Amino acid sequence: MRRTQQERRDQAEAALLTAAAELVVEQGVRSLTLARVGERAGYSRGIVTHHFGGKQALVERLARATQAGFVPGLEDRPPGLDRLLRLIDGYLGELGRTGVFNQAFLLLWAESATQPELAPIFRERDAAFRADLREDVEAGIADGSIEASVAPGEVATAVVGQLRGIALQRLLDPGSVDTEALRRSVTGQWRRALTP
Structure with a gap:
């Protein structure tokens, strides 16, 4: 069964947020980069930029996702x-x-x-x-x-x-x-x- 574009987007965002959380736990927020998040999640840096725009937006989304x-x-x-x-x-x-x-x-x-x-x-x-x-x-x-x-x-x-x-x-x-x-x-x- 084929996934919708929204399902693929949601799956990618979840994988990117999980990768970002893992990197924060392992190395701290200072070492968090879009490239590392993409690599950890199995995506390109471009997809991270596409989803979040930049590191600040990624961290903001991670903060909200982790507390929700x-x-x-x-x-x-x-x-x-x-x-x-x-x-x-x-x-x-x-x-x-x-x-x-x-x-x-x-x-x-x-x-x-x-x-x-x-x-x-x-x-x-x-x-x-x-x-x-x-x-x-x-x-x-x-x-x-x-x-x-x-x-x-x-x-x-x-x-x-x-x-x-x-x-x-x-x-x-x-x-x-x-x-x-x-x-x-x-x-x-x-x-x-x-x-x-």
Whole structure:
């Protein structure tokens, strides 16, 4: 059965993003070039340029692709305490299965602190993450499942900081971070801290 042009394009983009993620994990973002991505994926540099235009656009697309759907199963849940706690639990659970896309995201996120071309991308990604968490806290306050005196923005910042910090520790020294134990303790801590 012949594939459509869109299917071929989607397959090529997926292969290029996977190759880019692998190269970031192996060699860091500074060594990422369009030629290396094309070669790793089995395509020419021209196809990489055709899909992304340049390195900056490739990195932006990789950042979005690696963060999208990190915690599956949340899309159908209404905002509130339950979704917030499921996100925390799911995020920590996914860290136990850290694949190349998750590793690439974390490495890019860490490098964004010192790479001016990455900083805007990851500021925007973290702002969107905090906005989702803030929405959960605000919904929980509104329905009475979260203590009315908590500050949604502060909780969102603290949760992102904690999850990203645990993720980086896991990336640096996987054996020292028991994600299954942390799923129970961290989720429990947030439940106790937020409920009336």
